[in-house]
Amino acid sequence: MSDTKSSTPGAVNENRRRWLQGGAAAAMITVAPGVLLWRSPAAREADQAVTSAVRWGLLIYTSRCEENCSACVDGCNQEHGLKGHGRPQTDAQWIRKITLRDPTSGHVRSLPVMCQHCEHPPCVDVCPTGASFKRADGIVLVDKHICIGCRYCMMACPYKARSFVHEELTDQKPHSPRGKGTVESCTLCVHRIDAGGIPACVEACERTGHQALVFGDLNDPDSLISTKLRELGATQIRDDLGTNPGVYYRGI
């Protein structure tokens, strides 16, 4: 998996390898909201493998999501060092705000859409090299070292969740390796999760007080996300396609 030609610096490679193999990256993460009782279980130890006992997911209350709020998007961009070049057609976007309007009632909803971390991800099925892969805990990632940039995954993703890096990158974040000519998408902030934290978008939304995003373990019946899903129910986007996304929406 090591690739000497990679444009990412060595430190990034090392870090990357750690989280790909499910190693903890606790030392690098200094986020500690602490107040969130339903938050993920403690960080895994470095030698602990990622397990399918958990499946990470999100629940999004669209009724709480403000139309002109973009805290989650900004939080994501900042966390991963995503900077636009003023070219919206080619700039990377891992999470975006979508506005839905019901043509009959005129009812308007606003919601964030990111990689849905599908249980049966079409992007992984079609990827010729296996660069797109799903971790045991349900997080779908791209291994930037073996992605050849064929963009077949972008053709296959029903949620338009992926971006192709169209130009040279500068100032990459060490915990979020990227590379020109490869494809990327929301990592569910795997580096934070592995350290026991929550995704940056969720944290940013909490900071605004809107509380529209809930992160947690779908496999744990006692987690807040599971409890709420059981109590209130929620929808997955295009659930007819059989991808079984890990992201649920209330109120669409």
Place this chain on the structure above:
Amino acid sequence: MSITKFRTIEGRSPGYLALLGALGALLLAGLGSAWYMEHNGHYVTGMSNQIVWGMPHVFAVFLIVAASGALNAASIGSVFGKLEYKPLAPLSALLAMALLAGGLAVLVLDLGRPDRLIVAMTTYNFKSIFAWNIFLYVGFLAIVAVYLWWMMERRMYRYHRIAGFVAFIWRLTLTTGTGSIFGFLVAREAYDAAVMAPLFIAMSLSFGLAIFILVLDFSCQRTHLPINHEMLQRLARLLAIFIAAVLYFTAVQHLTNLYAAEHQNVEHFILFSGNKYSQLFWIGQVLFGGFIPLLILLHPDYRATRAWVTIASVLVIIGGLCQIYVIIIGGQAYPLEMFPGKEVSSGFFDGEVSTYSATLPEFLLGLGGVALSLLILSLAVRVLPLLPQCLEPPRPAGEETPAS
């Protein structure tokens, strides 16, 4: 058994050298474009996060699809035992390999990381139809090479039909595989159809034969080999059948999609919205690429003249490029239906028809692939005896030529 004699070309005429020069220049322009796109990143192309496959894919898919169809003449000779096609077999096999090589080169040079070709060749995800295609393409080159060798080598000649048969089956699989690249994209309303595979087979037969006719005609002219009338008529009739097959499967593709409620919007978008894609479809693909060449080739007078057959073949090629453009680009331009029945908008172009216009480097990269194919062809006929000395079928003693 008598074998048709084959020969090389002399390759010193100014015309030949000029041809090599022109093709070489085009190839260099293509390579330069690829370097430019790679060096700056794909933002310098017309491609984006909305239209991820652009003009290079149109050319690449066209060449790859045509490659398997170019093997036609050889298959008819070897697999179906039609002796009158035997003199054409080596040229047809070579053309198939050359077209595939050109198409693959474009595909690879358009990757985000073409330098990782070796990764693509060594790391496979066996669930991916794309990975299967890599196998199919490499296998095709190898099998056709063996077939060509056995056809030309006296000692191996008696086995060449076996190789021809394997190549025939392989190339059907290959085209099915290429069609399935699109057929498997459940998320894209425009592609999700089983008819993609037979449609691609029909397209390959038609485009490949059209290119073959042009190449044959050109080489005969340049080498002063009289192309016999009967042969021309036969090829023309065959092309007419293939054009009709493409039209038929295109009709099936769109009619079945119109029938399925979830595909109606995208069908309407492609067929009736009057945009670039509708125009390319009706005028480029159906009219100029389908009905006009079909009429030319069905007309007993036109079919018999070289000029008209040439025109029909050129039209088929242009129509074919339009068709693949509509399939690849049109299918992506139509927005993904993520929230059926809702009006959707976002800062990421959700719910909007995406725009695409190819830039010069993308065109040049595509044309560079065509140039590579033709360059391989031109050089090979110079060093290998591939062109027939005469177009008369070989007549084994005591055997009648089967009626065509």
